[in-house]
Amino acid sequence: MSNAVLITREPVINKQHKITANRLIVHATSVAQAVETLSELADVWPTTHPVFVSLYRLVPTPDLLGWKAPANAMVEIPTQAIAHPLTLELIPKLQAAGISLNLTWHQPDTIVPPDVAWRFVIIDAKRQPVPIAPPGLALAWGLPDVPAFRNAIVGGYDGASGWFFLHGVKTDGKLAPSHAQIVRLLNLVRKNAEVKEIENVLKQDVALSYKLLRYINSAGFGLMCEIQSFRHAVSILGYDKLHKWLSVLLISASRDPSAPALMQTAIARGRFMEQIGAAFFEKAELDNLFITGAFSMLHLLLGASLQSALDEMHLPAPICDALLGGDGVYAPFLKLARALESFDDKNLASLANDLHITPERINRAHLEALSFADSLQFG
Missing domain, CATH: 1.10.3210.10 (Hypothetical protein af1432)
Structure with missing residues (x-):
């Protein structure tokens, strides 16, 4: 099963603590392999909320254009790949196809291509506060628990991505x-x-x-x-x-x-x-x-x-x-x-x-x- 594609996930939570998007993490050995798997799942694709698609450690390349992305899909572009020639080639093509883009692991010194309309920006909140004027809606990542989420919202984040809400909830009472x-x-x-x-x-x-x-x-x-x-x-x-x-x-x-x-x-x-x-x-x-x-x-x-x-x-x-x-x-x-x-x-x-x-x-x-x-x- 070493070359198999598996999909894990984490939710995207808004200020009201509701899941408003789902982030799918595609674990594949190549973009072409990820495209094949995503294409095979078209008939069970979740359509109620937006779906962020992360290629995890892969560099996004034009091979991704072989996937007919659903209308609610958003492709993540990691800052580590933002200057890669193939990623720079891919970005305008995704925009031309009407596919929304998210920027992940944004840092204050990140240089992004001009004229890109980023929908969401995922930021490692453990390492930095929300930046001034981020290029899209700022989502905190890496929060440890519910109190940290509240602090992130007070600090200027628009929401968060992750499983923080499984922690920091009291469970010592009786049934209401x-x-x-x-x-x-x-x-x-x-x-x-x-x-x-x-x-x-x-x-x-x-x-x-x-x-x-x-x-x-x-x-x-x-x-x-x-x-x-x-x-x-x-x-x-x-x-x-x-x-x-x-x-x-x-x-x-x-x-x-x-x-x-x-x-x-x-x-x-x-x-x-x-x-x-x-x-x-x-x-x-x-x-x-x-x-x-x-x-x-x-x-x-x-x-x-x-x-x-x-x-x-x-x-x-x-x-x-x-x-x-x-x-x-x-x-x-x-x-x-x-x-x-x-x-x-x-x-x-x-x-x-x-x-x-x-x-x-x-x-x-x-x-x-x-x-x-x-x-x-x-x-």
Whole structure:
């Protein structure tokens, strides 16, 4: 798998803590190889948000023009390659093709070609403050946690790129009453309680009913009709699928400022595990894989420890084993989902190889999961 192309990612976060773009890191040995892989993924390309495309350590060359870039794609040009003859040849051609450009690793002494309209400028915030009059919207990179993000915004950055929001969130509390209500619903659905009993709980919070139906109707089930009520949902989807969407409801119940980004990431993890796991598990287990990935960030979303949150629910043992101990049959798939959230393609390749999953399958499931999570519009 040494010559395989793998794609990892990091999100782009705006001042409101929402993911407004996705940054795809293409790990390839040549630009031509990257182009071939990107072209093969056209049918699962995420379209809800802009997508930054980084060629990582490769010098961007005119070979990139062989890729028919989607309308929301933005190509990154690293400052280390800005003076390379082939990159200088590529830039005006990308502009002529209507492809937006981002400048990465900008420094105060960076000399950029004239007449280039940079959309975003990624800056290593660990090394420097936001520059005066950057050539595009300034994004901080390398932030360690949520407090550092707040400071970066105060310091003049327009947003940030990275996974800082996974750190600096308190997780030492108890479940809030609103969270406990959803957990109660989850437990009722899992034990196949009478529809009337579940409806009585939902009637106590009309907002929960509305959100649940909104997610179900927006989630690409391919239903021939719109779900109008919980009773209708039971008749069309069954209890297992409803448990999955109540899990989404629990994830979306957080009011933490970082919640929208956490929610999108949790759902992307769950969807990826569900997609990849289809070749390994019976169909009935795929919802459990989704819940495992989605609940892997439950402690961050709810502000309670993962143990205390799971103690309130009656989840199957493989889910708890993966979440609490990092073992069991679901654990390798959760590790694989987490490996997409880094620059370490070697670790991703090793985990995929252990499961005998091809890079092509990894990349397709990754982008499909990202499209799915983006479509739910959290926050």
